[in-house]
Amino acid sequence: ITFRENRWYCAEVISQRSFGLGSYRWRVSNLFPEGELDANVVLGLFTWSDRPEFAHREIDVAVARWGQKKLPNNSQYVVQPWQSSGHSKRFTTSSVANVTHGFTWKEDLVDFFSEWESSPSGAQSETWSFVKGSLPTAIIPQPLDENARMNLWLFRSFEPF
Secondary structure: OEEEOOEEEOEEEEOOOOOOOEEEEEEEOOOOOOOOOOOOEEEEEEEEOOOOHHHHHOEEEEEOOOOOOOOOOOEEEEEOOOOOOOOEEEEOOOOOOOEEEEEEEOOOEEEEEEEEEEOOOEEEEEEEEEEOOOOOOOOOOOOOOOEEEEEEEEHHHOOOO
16 A cells, blocks of 8 residues: 555455366465554455356455454454355454465355464464355355455555554
């Protein structure tokens, strides 16, 4: 994220092809070199399709406080739509470690995982499974033309604190 010529610029990387069902993994190094990600900054690791079916085939790992400095959890897993009850899990990851986030997307479930080192606790992890049919709204997106993306952006276009 850069401020240049009186404007904020954010970054996004988009895969050129669809990978479909399978494992997606992102290794994030030194995301918080000064202790914490700013409350207005969002790191998104996700799949996306421009087609609206299956909520744009969006499966997310997000590291964010959504503009709230004191929000206790700084990460979340989501199978869109996020507003539907049971479609997300919030948790806390280390603010100083290298972290691997990802998910395995299958026809009937999405298994999320995060792993990091945290002194003095050592290796830590978080997992969550979103299972087709476990809720009335629990539908697993079917692959078509989605691509993997990662972005770093400003929540509601608010400048960092």
